[in-house]
Amino acid sequence: MRRKDLSDLFLLAAIWGGSFLFMRMAVGDLGPIVLSALRTLIAGSLLLPVLVWRKKLPLLFKSWRPIVMVGLLNAVLPFLFLSYATRTLPSGTMSIINAITPLWGAAIAWLWLKDRLPPLRIAGLAIGFIGIVVLVWDKLNFQATESILAVLAGVAGPFFYGIAANFTKKFLTGTEPIVIATGSLLAGGIVLLPFAVWAWPTGPVDPRAWAAMLMLAVLCTSVAYILYYRLLINIGPARAMTVTFLVPVFGVLWGWFWLHEAVTLRIVLGGAIILLGTALATGLLKPRVRR
Numbered sequence: 502m503r504r505k506d507l508s509d510l511f512l513l514a515a516i517w518g519g520s521f522l523f524m525r526m527a528v529g530d531l532g533p534i535v536l537s538a539l540r541t542l543i544a545g546s547l548l549l550p551v552l553v554w555r556k557k558l559p560l561l562f563k564s565w566r567p568i569v570m571v572g573l574l575n576a577v578l579p580f581l582f583l584s585y586a587t588r589t590l591p592s593g594t595m596s597i598i599n600a601i602t603p604l605w606g607a608a609i610a611w612l613w614l615k616d617r618l619p620p621l622r623i624a625g626l627a628i629g630f631i632g633i634v635v636l637v638w639d640k641l642n643f644q645a646t647e648s649i650l651a652v653l654a655g656v657a658g659p660f661f662y663g664i665a666a667n668f669t670k671k672f673l674t675g676t677e678p679i680v681i682a683t684g685s686l687l688a689g690g691i692v693l694l695p696f697a698v699w700a701w702p703t704g705p706v707d708p709r710a711w712a713a714m715l716m717l718a719v720l721c722t723s724v725a726y727i728l729y730y731r732l733l734i735n736i737g738p739a740r741a742m743t744v745t746f747l748v749p750v751f752g753v754l755w756g757w758f759w760l761h762e763a764v765t766l767r768i769v770l771g772g773a774i775i776l777l778g779t780a781l782a783t784g785l786l787k788p789r790v791r792r
Contacts, residue, residue: 518754537581541690545685548686552679564676568676584700598636600733
């Protein structure tokens with residue numbers, strides 16, 4: 502891997518790791534609906550000139566129906582669920598939970614697209630979900646409904662990412678990634694806009710919440726999408742997917758540094774189990790076979 506690609510990989514992981522920090526800083530004042538709507542609309546609007554400049558706009562209209570569906574599955578639903586979860590769960594914990602996205606992707610591909618999963622990869626799925634239980638066990642207060650809902654929302658976000666990945670593979674294979682990214686974000690923003698108007702905060706919003714929202718939209722969505730798709734082209738999807746293993750490191754680091762979130766043994770152990778399960782389930786970690 503070239504030095505430039507390696508630096509892009511670490512930069513993308515650092516940016517995506519910060520997305521949960523910015524969500525936690527903004528969601529208290531703006532709420533999940535308004536935050537998700539502004540994130541998608543601003544990010545999509547910033548990518549649109551890039552699409553026009555690359556003369557790919559006709560491709561957007563050609564495949565608009567499945568792209569709108571991807572907007573629902575890959576932007577509206579996961580952004581809402583993850584924003585809701587960060588109201589209760591620490592940003593570092595959320596970044597680790599989000600690392601199960603490839604697990605959901607592999608499980609859904611197995612059930613829906615009938616992709617073959619060897620026993621080792623099935624074991625990886627089980628190990629990954631055990632890691633989730635270890636990670637959030639101390640957050641599960643069965644007497645508090647909000648605690649349970651936050652954990653379920655945190656797991657649901659990556660679940661919809663997994664559905665979106667397989668839907669894209671089935672219906673949008675061959676479509677330019679920048680077309681899918683721009684169209685899905687704009688479609689998600691348009692869907693959320695009327696709900697955001699209804700849920701708009703009535704009280705004053707802290708300037709730090711506005712700043713965090715802008716960082717989330719501009720840096721963690723628009724810039725991150727461009728970096729990610731550049732990596733896909735330069736080093737291929739298998740290597741680009743290794744960003745999944747780096748994001749939790751930065752997520753926990755930013756949460757500890759900026760929000761003074763504790764880094765406990767449970768977080769380290771649960772994160773390690775999740776990453777091991779993800780590596781096995783996605784085929785990144787394979788046993789060597791002697792000839």
